[in-house]
Amino acid sequence: MTESSTYVPPKVWQWDKESGGKFASINRPIAGATHEKELPIGKHPLQLYSLGTPNGVKVTVLLEELLALGKREAEYDAWLIKITEGAQFGSGFVSVNPNSKIPALLDTSTNPPTRVFESGAILMYLAEKFGEFLPTAPSARAECLSWLFWNIGSAPFLGGGFGHFYAYAPEKFEYPINRYTMEVKRQLDVLDRNLAERRFLCGDDYTIADMANYPWYGHLVIGKIYDAQEFLDVGSYRNVERWAREIKERPAVKRGQRVNTTWGPEDKQLPERHDASDLD
Numbered sequence: 001m002t003e004s005s006t007y008v009p010p011k012v013w014q015w016d017k018e019s020g021g022k023f024a025s026i027n028r029p030i031a032g033a034t035h036e037k038e039l040p041i042g043k044h045p046l047q048l049y050s051l052g053t054p055n056g057v058k059v060t061v062l063l064e065e066l067l068a069l070g071k072r073e074a075e076y077d078a079w080l081i082k083i084t085e086g087a088q089f090g091s092g093f094v095s096v097n098p099n100s101k102i103p104a105l106l107d108t109s110t111n112p113p114t115r116v117f118e119s120g121a122i123l124m125y126l127a128e129k130f131g132e133f134l135p136t137a138p139s140a141r142a143e144c145l146s147w148l149f150w151n152i153g154s155a156p157f158l159g160g161g162f163g164h165f166y167a168y169a170p171e172k173f174e175y176p177i178n179r180y181t182m183e184v185k186r187q188l189d190v191l192d193r194n195l196a197e198r199r200f201l202c203g204d205d206y207t208i209a210d211m212a213n214y215p216w217y218g219h220l221v222i223g224k225i226y227d228a229q230e231f232l233d234v235g236s237y238r239n240v241e242r243w244a245r246e247i248k249e250r251p252a253v254k255r256g257q258r259v260n261t262t263w264g265p266e267d268k269q270l271p272e273r274h275d276a277s278d279l280d
């Protein structure tokens with residue numbers, strides 16, 4: 001430890017000042033809508049309200065994979081939710097996701113429409129609806145869901161913990177960087193040992209477990225998030241790198257990653273998608 005803190009927590013925490021850092025302006029301690037705003041509805045059965053972050057692209061990649069298999073009912077409208085401007089707190093968005101986080105899905109092909117929030121729940125819902133990318137045999141299904149839910153439990157340590165303190169916090173603090181680096185390296189080792197035995201996370205087949213984990217751990221090792229390849233010595237996780245490089249080349253992955261993305265190289269951005277031709 002090189003820094004010491006003079007901060008003494010008050011008896012009762014008060015929401016009286018911004019915490020600083022990249023996302024400080026949207027952080028708030030209460031749920032619910034801050035303003036009235038209906039969500040737009042497009043022409044396709046599936047309406048996705050999202051942003052091209054690692055959690056968002058899990059879903060657009062699955063939808064593009066389903067379309068690549070010829071599942072026409074997987075056609076979707078992808079609307080941009082600008083989370084840095086607080087769009088996740090609009091009344092329409094909150095009615096689809098009371099947790100005010102992207103991604104959120106509305107399936108208008110059911111009566112009444114089905115809302116689904118939480119990326120893992122959305123992946124499972126779509127995989128079951130279309131009968132793809134999730135094994136049906138009980139043991140294989142359990143293994144796939146284990147790696148899917150592993151991602152939902154583990155990725156916040158990578159994003160909200162490591163990524164936040166290493167890349168986004170207003171200052172570099174040794175204590176949280178050490179704590180989350182330790183955990184993220186352990187997680188990478190968990191993946192690496194599994195992938196030493198298997199081509200994909202659950203075996204020979206590419207599943208929603210890979211789609212959930214690739215935008216986090218895959219992007220981490222190939223340098224697409226947090227610029228931490230050297231710091232984490234990602235070269236020592238050879239199997240994770242091999243897995244990530246294979247998935248990166250899938251055409252549906254390349255397409256899905258562009259959807260709702262508004263940063264980076266211009267040819268990798270597509271703020272909204274309302275037709276397959278938008279990506280061509």
Ligand SMILES: N[C@@H](CCC(=O)N[C@@H](CS)C(=O)NCC(=O)O)C(=O)O
Pocket residue numbers: 026053054055056083088100101102103117118119120152
């Ligand atoms: N557990 C959620 C996490 C979703 C999440 O953290 N989304 C972030 C963007 S990646 C978000 O919408 N943040 C807006 C906010 O916190 O206000 C999931 O897997 O869907």
